[in-house]
Amino acid sequence: MKTRALESVCFEFTAPQAKEVCIAGSFNDWHPSVTPMVSVGNGKWAKELTLLSGRYEYRLVIDGKWADDPAVKERVPNPFGSANALLEVRPDPSNDAARVTRPSLQPSARRISPRGNLKRMEQALLRSPGRAVAAPNGSICRPD
Numbered sequence: 001m002k003t004r005a006l007e008s009v010c011f012e013f014t015a016p017q018a019k020e021v022c023i024a025g026s027f028n029d030w031h032p033s034v035t036p037m038v039s040v041g042n043g044k045w046a047k048e049l050t051l052l053s054g055r056y057e058y059r060l061v062i063d064g065k066w067a068d069d070p071a072v073k074e075r076v077p078n079p080f081g082s083a084n085a086l087l088e089v090r091p092d093p094s095n096d097a098a099r100v101t102r103p104s105l106q107p108s109a110r111r112i113s114p115r116g117n118l119k120r121m122e123q124a125l126l127r128s129p130g131r132a133v134a135a136p137n138g139s140i141c142r143p144d
Contacts, residue, residue, distance in 0.1 A: 004054055004091070005053050005091040006050050006052060007052075007053055007089050007091065008049070009050075009051055009087070010046060010047070011048075011049070012044065012045070012071075013037065013045045013046075015045060015062055016042075018062050018063055020036060020062070021037040021039075021045040021061070021062050022060070022061040023037060023047060023061070024059055024066075025056055025057055025087070026056045026057045026058065027051055027056050033061070035047065051089050052089070053089045054088070054089060055086065055087070056087040056088075056089070057084035057085065058084060058087060059082075066082070068082070068083070068085065069085045072085035072086065072087075074086040
């Protein structure tokens with residue numbers, strides 16, 4: 001058995017006309033409204049989740065309609081005639097978060113990097129303010 005770690009993952013999406021953007025996936029039992037993204041202005045949306053390292057599938061839900069994440073290149077067909085985005089969360093060797101032992105999952109080609117600790121994210125925000133997003137709850141999301 002491999003050890004799986006809790007990792008912080010940031011999702012970002014731009015939808016200027018959207019009133020609500022949510023993420024539904026294998027990490028939340030595909031509930032379309034339980035994981036809302038936060039509007040951070042100028043049509044940008046962000047959400048930071050804490051997930052166990054492993055492989056996940058997901059889709060966006062924009063104003064109640066299922067949608068693709070255009071930033072994702074790796075997808076798998078779903079039974080509804082569209083495709084789910086693939087997300088692989090890999091352990092950050094510098095992360096000392098609690099670890100849980102679970103069977104290992106097959107790796108996918110898609111990787112979204114863990115975000116590390118808050119101090120590193122704040123430093124990244126200061127170095128590249130055009131690339132980082134601070135959510136109203138104080139968390140900071142930064143794309144790869």
